[in-house]
Amino acid sequence: MVDYLTNWKAQIRRGYLELCILMLIQKYERIYGFDLLEKLKEIDLEMKEGTLYPLLNRMTTDKVLKAVWETENVKGHPRKFYSLTKEGIKLLHEMKNEYIRMNDIFEKIAK
Amino acid sequence: MVDYLTNWKAQIRRGYLELCILMLIQKYERIYGFDLLEKLKEIDLEMKEGTLYPLLNRMTTDKVLKAVWETENVKGHPRKFYSLTKEGIKLLHEMKNEYIRMNDIFEKIAK
DNA sequence: GTAATATACCTAGCGGTGCTATGTATATTG
DNA sequence: CAATATACATAGCACCGCTAGGTATATTAC
Numbered sequence: 001m002v003d004y005l006t007n008w009k010a011q012i013r014r015g016y017l018e019l020c021i022l023m024l025i026q027k028y029e030r031i032y033g034f035d036l037l038e039k040l041k042e043i044d045l046e047m048k049e050g051t052l053y054p055l056l057n058r059m060t061t062d063k064v065l066k067a068v069w070e071t072e073n074v075k076g077h078p079r080k081f082y083s084l085t086k087e088g089i090k091l092l093h094e095m096k097n098e099y100i101r102m103n104d105i106f107e108k109i110a111k
Numbered sequence: 112m113v114d115y116l117t118n119w120k121a122q123i124r125r126g127y128l129e130l131c132i133l134m135l136i137q138k139y140e141r142i143y144g145f146d147l148l149e150k151l152k153e154i155d156l157e158m159k160e161g162t163l164y165p166l167l168n169r170m171t172t173d174k175v176l177k178a179v180w181e182t183e184n185v186k187g188h189p190r191k192f193y194s195l196t197k198e199g200i201k202l203l204h205e206m207k208n209e210y211i212r213m214n215d216i217f218e219k220i221a222k
Numbered sequence: 223g224t225a226a227t228a229t230a231c232c233t234a235g236c237g238g239t240g241c242t243a244t245g246t247a248t249a250t251t252g
Numbered sequence: 253c254a255a256t257a258t259a260c261a262t263a264g265c266a267c268c269g270c271t272a273g274g275t276a277t278a279t280t281a282c
Contacts, residue, residue: 189277
């Protein structure tokens with residue numbers, strides 16, 4: 001068993017990571033997983049491969065994202081590019097609203 | 112299976128609820144579960160009994176909270192009052208720091 | 223007097239996700 | 253040709269929010 005704080009940090013990331021990923025994909029319009037991992041590291045939001053790839057696959061299955069393999073003009077391993085579906089854009093909008101609502105409550109309690 | 116957004120809302124509440132509960136207990140110094148449920152409702156952060164009570168018990172077991180039964184001067188069912196332990200105060204401090212760090216990242220992506 | 227309501231706490235079990243650990247494949251560099 | 257960098261994938265564990273029930277005491281309604 002890991003310590004209390006470490007476990008809590010894993011819990012609070014639930015849902016939050018998904019929100020951040022969707023916002024980043026919207027920002028870049030289209031991006032592949034490995035690149036996303038680097039962008040996440042740059043903004044101090046490190047994420048494990050074993051967390052990101054299953055998340056991206058799940059969101060694709062659920063039609064929140066659409067995925068396109070890119071093999072041409074690419075040296076090395078082929079890349080899978082993700083972008084938001086129309087449904088994903090709508091979902092992200094509602095998720096952001098809920099996040100902001102929750103943060104407002106946090107700040108109301110904190111002050 | 113519930114819809115995507117409903118499930119996501121349950122996920123993003125993980126850890127966040129624990130943080131809010133600890134902040135509220137600190138604010139009121141000592142409070143019992145049922146009262147906490149009402150205070151949560153007042154600030155539009157409704158929580159189910161089946162979520163709150165196991166959470167309070169877990170945090171008590173983990174020495175984050177201390178619990179005291181109060182039977183005197185109380186009509187009806189006895190009440191269990193909770194307050195933060197020294198360890199709980201320290202933990203809450205670190206949890207708030209992490210939450211704020213995460214919210215900063217959210218805002219950096221959002222703008 | 224007893225049925226209904228309000229107050230107050232509790233628990234078994236389900237479902238979903240972040241992480242660990244490991245695996246696969248291609249191209250470049252030493 | 254071994255090592256490294258790039259790139260994606262998955263099985264399984266641990267944990268927590270919620271559902272759906274339950275117990276117990278005191279007051280109010282009829």
